[in-house]
Amino acid sequence: MKGDLRFGTDISYGWGILDRLGDLLPEGDAVLVLGRSSAKVLDLEKKVREHVHSRVEVFSGVEPNPLSITVEKGAGFIKETRPDLVIAAGGGSVMDAAKFMSVIARHGGTVLDYIEGTRSPPDSGYPVYAIPTTPGTSSEITPFSVVTVPERSNKLGLRHPAIYPKRAIIDPSLTVLLPKDQTAATGLDILSHAVESYWSKNATPLTREFSLGSVRLLRKHLMNAYEHGTDREAREGVSLASIFAGMAFSNNGTTICHAISYPITFDTGLPHGMACALTLGPTFDLLVGRDVDGMGELASSFGSTEGSFREDLLSFMTALNVPTRLSQIGFTGGAQRVIASGLGNFLHNFTIEVTEDDVMRIIDMIGR
């Protein structure tokens, strides 16, 4: 195995780093993109205004699983305001939305134009400075944006180097107030990124070490972060796991577990990370059954063996109080709904050929 590791975002990381935000942002007028709740709880607008001494205009209210119409509205706002920079402060949805808004604001078009490839950003949009308040999507360091598109009845993603944020400002102290269910959901999203990037067809020795490092950190710290939200070491560990997973999957992408999660989240509202984690165990067993390389090492990073990984993960998820069966969340579409949603590029990214029968088997394993 060989390969490159590419990276498009500068990272500033550290507990309390937000206190020196002024040193981490360039001078100039800013549009601040915010979500609905975390920004208010953390008083982020006030903190940004303390450190940015030029004009700050606010676009707020980006919803979870951001809608394409919100992205297009935000793009119109940025285009009208013509700032020097865009600051995205919030969870993955806020950052995903702000990255996409910045491209449309600069280069025109609609969300679907870019997702369906009728338009491609010739270069970056407005420079985005990302301040994550949750450690889940790693959106602050990836070239991905996932948007809910009601016309297509699904969540759809754009992957393009033009949407790498300029800088990620990662302060784990912002995550101490994250409620338990969100700590579980975002932690499982990180785990899914780490595990799926490990078995991606495009994994390399470089990305695999980041994947394994992320899984080890989550095994060590996620349960503590869940049980004791203010535990600094645990929150730092989970934030680092998010960076490591982001470095891996921003290079080689996610696979079938993410693809299957999108219609599940669209139909039931199950949080993204929980929806992805549902199929990690069955997919792991599928790969072990096909003698895929390195699965023992992956299991061992989780403190398991090839034979026990699925059960150990199930116990881990149960301890985090997240669903482990489709029947618990009222997903009634079954494998047909998942297959009909189009698994697209995710299948090409997988380390083995996957058939519709394989997808049915995976769904069947979590369906009863």
Ligand SMILES: [Fe+2]
């Ligand atoms: Fe994800």
